[in-house]
Amino acid sequence: MFYKEVLKNGLRIVCEEISHVTSVSIGVWVNVGSKNEKPENNGISHFIEHMMFKGTPNRSAREVAATMDRVGGVLGAFTEREYTCYHAKVISKYFPLAIDLLSDMVLNSLFEKKEIAMEKQVVIEEIKMYEDTPDELIHDLFAKTIWNNHSLGQPIIGTSEVINSLNREVMVDFRDNMYHPEKIVISVAGNIKHQEVFEEIRKAFEGLEISSSVLEEKAPQINPCIYNQKKDCEQMHLCIGTIGLPYTHEDRYTLYLLNNILGGGMSSRLFYEIREKEGLAYAVYSYQASFSPSGFFTTYLGTSPKNYHKAIKIVLDEFSKVKNKKIKGSELNKAKENIKGNMMLSMENTSNRMSRIAKQELYFNKYFTIEETIERIEDVQAKDILDIASYIFQEKYLTIAAIGPLSDQECKVEISLFC
Numbered sequence: 001m002f003y004k005e006v007l008k009n010g011l012r013i014v015c016e017e018i019s020h021v022t023s024v025s026i027g028v029w030v031n032v033g034s035k036n037e038k039p040e041n042n043g044i045s046h047f048i049e050h051m052m053f054k055g056t057p058n059r060s061a062r063e064v065a066a067t068m069d070r071v072g073g074v075l076g077a078f079t080e081r082e083y084t085c086y087h088a089k090v091i092s093k094y095f096p097l098a099i100d101l102l103s104d105m106v107l108n109s110l111f112e113k114k115e116i117a118m119e120k121q122v123v124i125e126e127i128k129m130y131e132d133t134p135d136e137l138i139h140d141l142f143a144k145t146i147w148n149n150h151s152l153g154q155p156i157i158g159t160s161e162v163i164n165s166l167n168r169e170v171m172v173d174f175r176d177n178m179y180h181p182e183k184i185v186i187s188v189a190g191n192i193k194h195q196e197v198f199e200e201i202r203k204a205f206e207g208l209e210i211s212s213s214v215l216e217e218k219a220p221q222i223n224p225c226i227y228n229q230k231k232d233c234e235q236m237h238l239c240i241g242t243i244g245l246p247y248t249h250e251d252r253y254t255l256y257l258l259n260n261i262l263g264g265g266m267s268s269r270l271f272y273e274i275r276e277k278e279g280l281a282y283a284v285y286s287y288q289a290s291f292s293p294s295g296f297f298t299t300y301l302g303t304s305p306k307n308y309h310k311a312i313k314i315v316l317d318e319f320s321k322v323k324n325k326k327i328k329g330s331e332l333n334k335a336k337e338n339i340k341g342n343m344m345l346s347m348e349n350t351s352n353r354m355s356r357i358a359k360q361e362l363y364f365n366k367y368f369t370i371e372e373t374i375e376r377i378e379d380v381q382a383k384d385i386l387d388i389a390s391y392i393f394q395e396k397y398l399t400i401a402a403i404g405p406l407s408d409q410e411c412k413v414e415i416s417l418f419c
Contacts, residue, residue, distance in 0.1 A: 002357065002367045003194035007202060009210045010182030014357045014367070015197045016189040018350060024095050024190030025354040027087040028102050031183040031362055034156045035081050035291070043158015044166060044174050046079040047123055051171065052086060053077070054115040056108040059101075061115065067101050075101070079156055082291055083362060089351055092191045096200050103204035106179070111168050124160045134237045134403040135283065135302055141229060142239035142401040143289070146296050148223030180211035187358035190350045219293035226400045228411040236308045236404035240315045241298025242397040247290040247363045253376045254384045255288050255297065255392075260335040261385070262286045262322060263299050267334070269318050270299060278314065280307045292363065296399075297392055305406050312400070312413055323389035326382050336377055343373065 003015045033045050055061045068075040073090035086106060088098040131137060140155045147153035186205070188197045222243050245255050263270040263286025274284045284301040303311045346352040347370065360367055402411050 001194075002369075003198075004361070004367070005198045007181065007206050009206060009208055010180075011201075011205055011208060012185045012361055013198055013201050014185060014187050014361050015192075015194040016353055016357055017192065017194060018190055018353065021191050021350055022091060023089055023350050024092045024098075024188060024192045025087065025089045025350040026095070026098050026102060027085050027187045027354050027358050028106055029185040029187060029358045029362060030084045030086075030106075030179055031082065031185070032084055032178040033080050033082045034154045034158075035152045036178060037151060037154060039154070039162075041162065041166065041170065041174065042154045043123075043156070043162050044171060045084055045178075046156055046158060047119070047163060047166060048171055048175055049077045049079045049084050049086075050119050050123060051111055051116065052105045052109045054119065055110050055112065056104045057110065058104055058108065064101070064105065067097065071097065073098065081152055081154075081156060085355075085358075087351070087354070095188075095192055095196065099200045099204050107205075107208065111172055111175075113168055116166075116168055116171070120163055120166075123157070123163050127157055127160050127163070130157060134231060134233055134235075135300075138237040138239050138300065138401060138403050139298075141227070141403065142241060142298055142399070143296070145225065145227040145401045146223060146241065146399040147220035147294075150218075150220035152220050152291060152294065177211075181205065181208045182211065184208075185358050185361045187354045187361070189353040189357065217293055222397050222399070224395075224397055224399050226402075226411060226413055228402045228404075228406065228408050230405065230407060231403050233404055234304075235302040236305050236402055236406060237300075237302045238308075238312065239298045239300050239401045240312060241296055241399055242319075242392045242394070244288050244295030244297040244392065245290055246295055247292060249290075249295075251384070251388055252290065254380050254388045256339055257332065257335045257377070257380050258322065258385050258388055259286050259288050259297065260338055261327060261331060262318060264335070265338060269322070270301075270315065273314050273318060274301060274303075274311060278310070280304075280311045280314070305404060305410075308402075308404075308406060308411070309413065316398075319389075319393040323386065323393045326386055329382065332380070332382055332385065336380070339377055340374055343370070 001017045005013045037044055053064050071090060071094045073088055075088050077086045086102055088102055090098045143153040186201050245252055262268055270284050274280050281301040281303045286299040288297045289295055299315055301311055
């Protein structure tokens with residue numbers, strides 16, 4: 001059963017009772033991420049996430065970590081483009097302890113200067129590790145390229161230069177201006193009664209003050225181009241993509257299915273053509289990235305420099321085929337069953353269920369049952385796939401980002417062949 005309560009200060013609590021499990025998963029979701037940053041403080045949301053684990057007046061950094069270890073629980077956090085999440089998973093009887101810890105971290109973290117200095121070193125090493133991994137870096141490069149330096153396309157982790165420039169005052173000011181109750185959703189899923197959930201969260205968070213700040217949001221404009229970052233590595237890492245859909249768009253289920261057909265698994269068209277048939281890549285897949293104001297659709301592959309142009313041609317050919325030829329009913333049904341099956345399997349995990357209801361609240365301000373979602377997937381027809389493909393696969397949106405040993409001149413592609 002699903003339950004919701006809104007505190008007087010605007011903070012939202014969503015809860016799903018699941019009686020057949022022994023655990024409970026909790027997430028404090030703050031509707032703030034790299035999208036809310038300026039170039040001069042890009043990476044600050046992610047850095048603040050790190051600092052929340054570095055001590056409060058009630059717990060040292062070591063005690064923050066030890067609190068969950070003592071009861072066999074899990075504590076973590078992550079930052080995305082539009083939100084930051086602090087989460088825990090425990091045996092149900094330790095739910096009050098988990099809420100006490102999470103609220104202490106989010107509301108009372110000290111941001112001590114010595115801890116900031118130490119954590120800068122850690123984050124800069126994280127950035128270096130990331131930059132040494134081109135198959136991960138390429139996705140941020142693609143977002144930055146297609147959105148022409150809009151804040152939504154900024155790297156979540158930031159840059160070493162910006163991280164080094166941050167100080168305590170800037171961090172605390174950002175947190176105080178952004179971490180307001182009306183921007184927070186606390187999501188709980190597991191073997192627990194909603195009355196206990198609401199009571200514990202009220203005690204911990206009802207004192208958080210209301211804010212009147214409103215952030216202006218503009219959708220990014222598509223910047224179609226080919227961008228290459230030369231790097232001494234064995235492969236060319238590519239993202240070949242186009243415009244997508246906002247998170248709440250009515251046609252999102254159609255795009256899910258299109259993605260599944262093109263590059264969503266080992267039986268997808270791109271996987272078969274590029275890996276199984278031609279042997280051009282080990283890793284090849286597609287995905288849609290959706291956010292409040294916009295989204296993009298892209299494919300990734302890593303291939304030998306000598307196969308760069310051939311691989312891109314195959315991808316563009318598959319884009320053209322899916323928008324110009326109606327897919328067979330059997331292929332569409334397979335995609336539907338795949339998505340439904342993956343979704344149902346993911347629901348066996350309380351952490352996934354906690355995340356699901358949190359995102360529904362953040363983006364839709366409402367709850368969708370599994371049955372409703374399945375019904376929407378089933379409603380998609382072959383013509384709908386054709387329509388959405390015709391919309392997104394246009395030359396005016398096509399963007400390619402590449403990392404590898406080829407020069408800019410060698411990376412040029414005749415996009416006019418794409419139709």
